[in-house]
Amino acid sequence: MKGKRRKKLTGPLMLLMLLTLLLPVWIGSPSAHAAEKSGAVYIIPVDKPIEQGLGKFMERGFKQAEEMNAGLIVLDINTPGGRVDTAEALGTLIKDSPIETVAFVRGDAASAGSFLALNADKIVMSPGSMIGAAAMVDSTGKHVDDPKLVAFWKSKMQGAAEISGRDGKIAAGMTDVNIVVEMPEINKTKQKGEIIALSAEEALKVGYADHISNTPEEAAAWLGYSQDDVFKVERTTAENISSFLTNPVVMTVLLFLGIAGVIIELIVPGFGVPGIVGIVCFVLYFSGNYIAGFAGAETWVLFTVGLIMMILEMFIPSFGILGILGSIALVAGVVRAAYDTSDAFVSLGIAFGAALVVIAIISIIFKDRGIWNRFILSDSMSADRGYSSATERKELVGLQGISLTPLRPSGTAMFEGERIDVVTDGDFIPIDTPIIVIKAEGTRIVVQQALPV
Known part of the structure; x- marks a missing residue:
């Protein structure tokens, strides 16, 4: 009887010991969320304001990941937000990617940054991080009150949240100051005039985070990817x-x-x-x-x-x-x-x-x-440089000179070493002919052929 009883106890005891040995392995495994997956992990930093420059960088990162047949893209997010049009285009890029995506919120996924996170397949947040505060503001930081713009942005945020199975009302509360949102999971109610911004722990409770990890690599491991095949997309020079x-x-x-x-x-x-x-x-x-x-x-x-x-x-x-x-x-x-x-x-x-x-x-x-x-004319027109003024030259009357050019009736003559423009009364006077000034009327110097002495 004792031998049979010992045999009956041996089986359950061995099974209990086996479970005791395997339990720590199961609990401590980083891939408890899913079975180990194949493919490289590409980490793309989203650590600047969301604008066209960041958009081009992210597009290059996604293209590179696709060319290398990556298994997972991790968006390492810490951004204050940025342009709505750029965020909308990047949201489409993330949502339509054939590669699995996870948003790892390192610091702040504020404003348009929260929209990018909501378009990823999974959201993992680090301790002390934040997601939300997505109300539209202008370039001066003032809230945009245009109902059409607010409704447009709210619908985009709600849609991104609901596609991933998250509560769309919370996304609306991140954008619209005029609505009331109940969040019983964290014992909070968003009142009018307020904007929802969630900590990592709060986001996990309301379903706006799927896990909390310290690093992007840990987030990838939680999803079942190896930490040995991780690439970080770097900015070019x-x-x-x-x-x-x-x-x-x-x-x-x-x-x-x-x-x-x-x-x-x-x-x-x-x-x-x-x-x-x-x-x-x-x-x-x-x-x-x-x-x-x-x-x-x-x-x-x-x-x-x-x-x-x-x-x-x-x-x-x-x-x-x-x-x-x-x-x-x-x-x-x-x-x-x-x-x-x-x-x-x-x-x-x-x-x-x-x-x-x-x-x-x-x-x-x-x-x-x-x-x-x-x-500005800086040169002086002095007499010693051969210039004559345009004033009346009465002193020339009676002065004799010689014609330097034919006078038909105007031309140039020389008087005591000075070249002067002259005119006759109509007579033709050949070159090198002695002449005499008979009249000076303003700038008009009238001459005639000098009579031989």
Whole structure:
């Protein structure tokens, strides 16, 4: 009896021991969410304002991931938001991607950043991160009250949330200050005048996050991808340079040096250095915005035409028309090349004001070499240089000279070493003929052939 009882207990005991050994492995496995998946993991940083430059970078990252047959794209998000039109295009890019996508919110997925996250297949947030606060604002940071625009953006946010099976009312509450949203999962109610912004823990409870991880690699592992096959899409040198050149402070400095350099070269010609510096700064300004995707070829055309018109204004009398048209073309080129029109006007205004001060100082210092000397007659027409005044020459009456040209009836004669334009009363007097002044009427000196003595 004892032997049979021992045999009955041995089976369950061994099974219990086996479960005890395997349990820690199952609990500690990073791929508990799903079975291990194949394919490389591509991490694309979304760590700048959402505009065309970031859009081109993300498009390149998605294309690269598709070409390499990646299994997962991780959007490493930490952005304050940006342009709605760019966010809409990028949302479509994420949603329509044939590759599985996950939004890893590292810091803030604010405004348009939350829209990008909602278009991903999964959302993973890091501790201390935030998603939401997606109300539309203008360039000054003021809330947009236009009902049509608010309704458009709210519908986009709601649609992105509901496609992923999330509560669309919460997405609406992230965009519209005029609605009330109940969130019983976190014991909160969004009142009118408020905007929803969720922490990582809150987002997890209301279904706006699927997991909490510390790194993008951990998020990929949670989805079942190996951490040994991870690639991070890096910005190219050109993209980094473009990012630096499109910084508002750098843009202002470039415009200041460009305006000051070109104008100083025009009004104080001969140095060469100011002109070269000015042109280089303008080229850097337009190149940075062109690479970032803000500027098109038309901005280069506007700038070049405007500069040529302003140069021509200094040499061709046009009653200011060329100067005005040139200024309009220059300003249009500079403003159209920038990401934000209001920022461009501010940068241009500061740069132009500072440039005027420097130009005024340089003009005073080098006033003797300025371009204005081209329009001022500085040579004196003195008698010792062979010039005669246009005043009456009564003292010439009775003076004898010799004709230097045939007088038919006008010509030139020499009187005591001075060349004078003369005229006869109608008679023809050949060259090298002695003549005498018989009348001086203003600038009209009348002569006749001198009689032989």
